[in-house]
Amino acid sequence: MAYWLFKSEPDTWSWDQQVAKGAAGEEWGGVRNYQARNNMRAMKIGDLGFFYHSNVGKEVVGIVEVCAESAPDSTTDDPRWDCVHIRAVRPLARPVTLEDCKVEPGLEKMALVNNTRLSVQPVTDEEWRIVCRMGGVEP
DNA sequence: GCCAACGTTGGC
């Protein structure tokens, strides 16, 4: 079981919209970055991820689950790009902001802090536990 | 709205 982090600008695709898709989930399409794509290719069904609002909020707001493994991205005909599907699992009791992560011991190496432009990131087991604790939810 | 960081493209 691996952990991940998905970034989205809430003006484009928000947590509320993700929740509205329910258990069926939604294609995480539109990613045009090789590193992000490779991360999605490494995902398995049942992997969990944080849902992060970039630009507006700048905070982790919920937990999602991978519900379909990487497949061609329907938003393009370019065969280079594929993506997974994710579904909302539960919101954090308390959103965890980027600022919180920057000052939290143990999160210094988190991609969210160091590699701000990567839109789909791996999260370590330890980082997962820390952010869940900060967010007031069970890991 | 600005700009730094970074990724991609294309000329050579």
Added chain:
DNA sequence: GCCAACGTTGGC
């Protein structure tokens, strides 16, 4: 294969 130009992301 190098690198300058350009476009995009995302924090501030």
